[in-house]
Amino acid sequence: MAYVATRGGEKAIEQAERLFRQDLGTIDPDRVETIRRTMPYLIDRVMGEASLYSEELAALALAQTGGELSEAVLVLRAWRTTQPRIAIARPVQQSELLTQRRISAAFKDIPGGQILGPTLDYAHRVLATDVLEGRPYTPPMVDMADRPAPQRQPVLADWQRQQGLVKPAVPSEIAPEDIPDLTREPLLLPASRAHRLQSLARAETGGVLALGYSAMRGYGNAHPTVNELRLAEAEVVVRHPRGAQFSAGRVRVSQAEVTSKEKGGYLELGYAATFGWNEVKVIAAATLDLNSAEAPVGSAVHEEFYLYHTESVEASGFCIHFKLPHYVTFQSVLDAMRGAKARQASARAAEENQEESVP
Amino acid sequence: MSLATLTKPWAATSYGFLDASAKRELRRKMLKAVAVPGCQMPYASREVPMARGWGTGGLQVTLTLANPGSVIKVIDQGADDGVNAASIRRFVSSVSGAAQTWDTLDASIIQSRHRIPEEILRENQVLVLQVPDPEPLRDVESNISIARQMHADADYGKLWLTLYEQIVRKGRIMQGASYPALVNGRHVITPSPIPRWDVPKLHMSKHLTILSAGREKRIFAVPPFTRVEPLVFSDRPYLVEDHAGLTCQRSGLSGFFMNELPMDGGGSRFEVSDSNLGIKAIRRTEGEPDGIGDTWYRNGEYSA
Numbered sequence: 001m002a003y004v005a006t007r008g009g010e011k012a013i014e015q016a017e018r019l020f021r022q023d024l025g026t027i028d029p030d031r032v033e034t035i036r037r038t039m040p041y042l043i044d045r046v047m048g049e050a051s052l053y054s055e056e057l058a059a060l061a062l063a064q065t066g067g068e069l070s071e072a073v074l075v076l077r078a079w080r081t082t083q084p085r086i087a088i089a090r091p092v093q094q095s096e097l098l099t100q101r102r103i104s105a106a107f108k109d110i111p112g113g114q115i116l117g118p119t120l121d122y123a124h125r126v127l128a129t130d131v132l133e134g135r136p137y138t139p140p141m142v143d144m145a146d147r148p149a150p151q152r153q154p155v156l157a158d159w160q161r162q163q164g165l166v167k168p169a170v171p172s173e174i175a176p177e178d179i180p181d182l183t184r185e186p187l188l189l190p191a192s193r194a195h196r197l198q199s200l201a202r203a204e205t206g207g208v209l210a211l212g213y214s215a216m217r218g219y220g221n222a223h224p225t226v227n228e229l230r231l232a233e234a235e236v237v238v239r240h241p242r243g244a245q246f247s248a249g250r251v252r253v254s255q256a257e258v259t260s261k262e263k264g265g266y267l268e269l270g271y272a273a274t275f276g277w278n279e280v281k282v283i284a285a286a287t288l289d290l291n292s293a294e295a296p297v298g299s300a301v302h303e304e305f306y307l308y309h310t311e312s313v314e315a316s317g318f319c320i321h322f323k324l325p326h327y328v329t330f331q332s333v334l335d336a337m338r339g340a341k342a343r344q345a346s347a348r349a350a351e352e353n354q355e356e357s358v359p
Numbered sequence: 360m361s362l363a364t365l366t367k368p369w370a371a372t373s374y375g376f377l378d379a380s381a382k383r384e385l386r387r388k389m390l391k392a393v394a395v396p397g398c399q400m401p402y403a404s405r406e407v408p409m410a411r412g413w414g415t416g417g418l419q420v421t422l423t424l425a426n427p428g429s430v431i432k433v434i435d436q437g438a439d440d441g442v443n444a445a446s447i448r449r450f451v452s453s454v455s456g457a458a459q460t461w462d463t464l465d466a467s468i469i470q471s472r473h474r475i476p477e478e479i480l481r482e483n484q485v486l487v488l489q490v491p492d493p494e495p496l497r498d499v500e501s502n503i504s505i506a507r508q509m510h511a512d513a514d515y516g517k518l519w520l521t522l523y524e525q526i527v528r529k530g531r532i533m534q535g536a537s538y539p540a541l542v543n544g545r546h547v548i549t550p551s552p553i554p555r556w557d558v559p560k561l562h563m564s565k566h567l568t569i570l571s572a573g574r575e576k577r578i579f580a581v582p583p584f585t586r587v588e589p590l591v592f593s594d595r596p597y598l599v600e601d602h603a604g605l606t607c608q609r610s611g612l613s614g615f616f617m618n619e620l621p622m623d624g625g626g627s628r629f630e631v632s633d634s635n636l637g638i639k640a641i642r643r644t645e646g647e648p649d650g651i652g653d654t655w656y657r658n659g660e661y662s663a
Binding site: 010013074075077080082084183186187190297298313314316318319321324326328329334336337338340344 | 372373376377378380381384401402403404405406407408409410411412413415435436437440441442443445446449472473474491501502503504505529530531532533534535536537552553554555556574576598600601602616617618619632
């Protein structure tokens with residue numbers, strides 16, 4: 001087997017993986033629980049991109065990949081896809097959401113009020129270096145409001161529909177099991193509304209931000225106004241085989257509705273929602289949705305462009321695959337290049353010969 | 360009858376890793392692909408425990424076809440011991456119980472990236488090619504909706520024009536690997552990034568070839584005994600890589616596709632790209648029976 005002796009082969013790949021895992025050390029339930037408890041927004045981001053709502057599994061994925069986000073999302077997706085789809089939850093209505101934060105930039109005040117909820121929006125982003133000098137940071141407690149905000153909030157778009165500002169909503173009549181499911185079928189274009197929103201919901205946060213930002217900055221046709229932004233918890237209501245509907249638990253969700261200008265006598269709305277609390281992602285995604293209708297083919301705000309290029313697992317996988325050997329294709333290119341050069345050289349030589357022979 | 364007799368014991372993953380619904384979809388799409396040779400069929404392309412772009416399309420096909428009686432060969436750049444090939448072969452074998460081999464002649468399923476083995480494949484073998492980009496029109500039309508329409512109309516004019524322009528500018532067609540080919544006189548495919556050397560091996564072959572792009576979620580097929588014709592002009596013959604005269608420094612083989620290895624101080628040496636063919640030839644020089652099967656190329660000329 002002298003032929004293969006110079007190659008690294010199976011032993012090398014095994015040792016390379018060991019080296020990665022050895023650097024991370026032992027992964028135990030404590031480490032997973034610490035990640036889950038202390039990094040809720042990171043967990044949310046990973047759950048959204050994996051389209052798998054499990055804080056525990058997301059924390060485990062982060063632990064075993066050392067926080068390499070695209071790897072963490074990949075292991076979760078690869079696990080998720082092997083699981084059976086056992087039920088289809090009742091669609092979540094906005095007005096039923098247990099809302100913790102809900103703001104609108106379109107009006108100074110809105111029915112139900114502006115509920116700031118948890119946010120760093122108005123904080124001064126100062127690094128708490130004191131912590132490193134042995135002075136732990138303990139946040140001051142929140143003062144209880146005199147009157148707690150209601151758990152559920154009305155929908156601003158409903159008020160706008162009453163006023164004739166937004167087109168009446170026409171819910172599509174579709175059996176739950178017929179709702180297109182992007183995780184079980186390919187994305188075909190033009191995408192169904194379901195596929196577009198599902199694809200954005202599981203899109204890579206940074207990718208959505210980059211393309212959404214390009215639309216906001218001037219490469220799109222619509223500058224977004226945040227009509228309504230919500231961070232909430234949604235009940236996952238499923239039907240028991242015996243018929244009763246019950247909540248199987250709650251999931252954290254974010255959703256954004258952005259608007260821009262009038263079209264056909266109504267305000268256009270762009271929409272996005274995702275698992276977990278991830279405001280940047282839903283605002284950027286809703287902006288892409290808003291820009292889609294009039295997007296030139298091939299532009300960054302055209303759905304084929306942004307849906308394909310914000311797919312976390314596909315984009316990261318393809319990017320790192322360029323590390324794989326490509327010497328066969330390269331050899332093929334070299335051959336064509338050398339062939340063309342030889343042809344040019346012989347053509348030049350023939351020309352010179354001809355010139356020399358001219359008296 | 361009790362419930363227990365109808366169920367199986369719980370297992371962390373299904374046989375062959377993919378669950379039954381994913382395999383069913385793949386079987387259906389493979390049949391469709393065979394029924395319309397060269398036509399790209401969209402499929403869900405589930406995530407697998409491997410990164411996209413690393414053979415996930417080929418892997419899903421192999422996992423669906425594999426059974427405990429299968430014999431799996433996986434190659435990358437022609438080599439069985441390429442790190443990724445080894446990883447895929449080990450995974451398929453561990454989840455399906457299929458046997459592993461390096462010998463092209465022994466394999467029932469050959470999954471490959473960028474090469475077709477040099478030994479002629481038989482009726483009872485399936486070649487699974489990993490495809491990074493299934494769309495031969497991508498360079499001339501990056502929008503897949505428009506490209507799909509062009510396939511429907513058999514509108515390949517832009518592709519012909521590109522090849523013609525190359526002749527005008529460079530004196531020859533400059534396409535390296537992934538040379539576009541017309542399948543069954545109807546659909547143009549990319550044969551995946553195999554070198555031009557390998558494209559004739561798909562034409563009227565005895566074996567079935569399934570080409571699967573996991574990231575792009577498309578599957579297409581070249582059924583046995585189907586025409587596969589590289590796009591060429593009648594006055595410009597199809598040119599395979601100029602490797603016919605090269606000799607492998609390790610095995611002494613010549614007349615096959617080679618890897619070029621730059622040498623200190625200039626110049627190159629060559630090694631046969633089909634690594635197991637090289638091993639067989641080395642065995643022959645050591646006096647063992649070589650077991651080299653019939654090859655598509657003889658003395659550097661395609662002759663199958």
